[in-house]
Amino acid sequence: MIQVYxxxxxxxxSRRAANIxxxxxxxxxxxxxxxxxxxxxxGIYRQLVSWYQKNDLSFRQVxxxxxxxxxxxxxxxxxxxxxxxxxxxxxxxxIDLQNTxxxxxxxxxxxxxxxxxxxxxxxxxxxxxQLLGLGGNGHIGFNEPATAFTKSTHVVDLCESTxxxxxxxxxxxxxxxxxxxxxxxxxxxxxxxxxxxxxxxxKANALYRTFCEPVSAQMPGSILQFHPNVTVIADEAxxxxxDAAGVSIGEG
Ligand code: GLP
Numbered sequence: 001m002i003q004v005y006x007x008x009x010x011x012x013x014s015r016r017a018a019n020i021x022x023x024x025x026x027x028x029x030x031x032x033x034x035x036x037x038x039x040x041x042x043g044i045y046r047q048l049v050s051w052y053q054k055n056d057l058s059f060r061q062v063x064x065x066x067x068x069x070x071x072x073x074x075x076x077x078x079x080x081x082x083x084x085x086x087x088x089x090x091x092x093x094x095i096d097l098q099n100t101x102x103x104x105x106x107x108x109x110x111x112x113x114x115x116x117x118x119x120x121x122x123x124x125x126x127x128x129x130q131l132l133g134l135g136g137n138g139h140i141g142f143n144e145p146a147t148a149f150t151k152s153t154h155v156v157d158l159c160e161s162t163x164x165x166x167x168x169x170x171x172x173x174x175x176x177x178x179x180x181x182x183x184x185x186x187x188x189x190x191x192x193x194x195x196x197x198x199x200x201x202x203k204a205n206a207l208y209r210t211f212c213e214p215v216s217a218q219m220p221g222s223i224l225q226f227h228p229n230v231t232v233i234a235d236e237a238x239x240x241x242x243d244a245a246g247v248s249i250g251e252g
Pocket of ligand 1: 041068140
């Protein structure tokens with residue numbers, strides 16, 4: 001089932017998503033949260049930090065697993081996703097850093113890191129709530145358009161369009177790593193609840209193709225059409241193509 005929340009702008013989208021994450025943590029303090037990076041979740045993390053600071057929320061028992069990480073990038077590099085998570089969320093809340101996991105892009109044996117990453121997710125009992133952004137090319141995590149869905153955590157060659165989209169965080173496109181580690185489609189699909197956020201015009205086409213076209217590994221997020229419990233939070237701009245086609249994918 002897909003439930004869609006239509007929000008007027010980025011601010012209310014962020015607050016709505018933070019509310020859902022916060023409800024999850026209040027109802028189950030030892031939740032396993034699957035977390036995402038990118039620009040879109042920044043407002044969500046800001047909101048969660050502010051509720052934590054007001055004593056409305058505690059992350060003491062929460063465990064987290066992140067979707068992805070660039071290969072070859074250390075935690076100290078401000079473009080690494082470990083740095084991003086510490087900077088936007090973990091350093092500001094009462095989470096035990098031992099309970100947070102981001103794939104290790106510096107692992108000497110990347111394959112072993114992937115196997116261990118999946119084993120860790122299983123040992124945690126799976127993911128209660130998985131936050132997802134959406135790439136302009138339809139990727140979720142770093143599961144890029146492909147001929148088949150990859151189930152488990154794996155090393156991926158990034159697409160040119162992803163390198164270009166993420167170049168804004170780097171000095172130039174040449175500095176963007178060419179490879180990443182990403183949680184697979186299998187772990188995402190096993191999450192008990194998926195929360196996908198999409199903001200702005202640049203996501204309108206990807207959002208339409210993800211939910212309104214036949215499921216295809218060429219549009220990796222489209223697999224979510226088969227997930228039993230998906231919440232989509234999108235602003236007016238991101239919903240533009242769905243609106244133009246007169247399609248409603250489950251507004252509640
Ligand atoms: C990045 C990340 C994804 C993210 C996506 C969208 O490449 N690997 O996890 O969801 O791109 O990012 P943004 O929210 O900045 O548009």
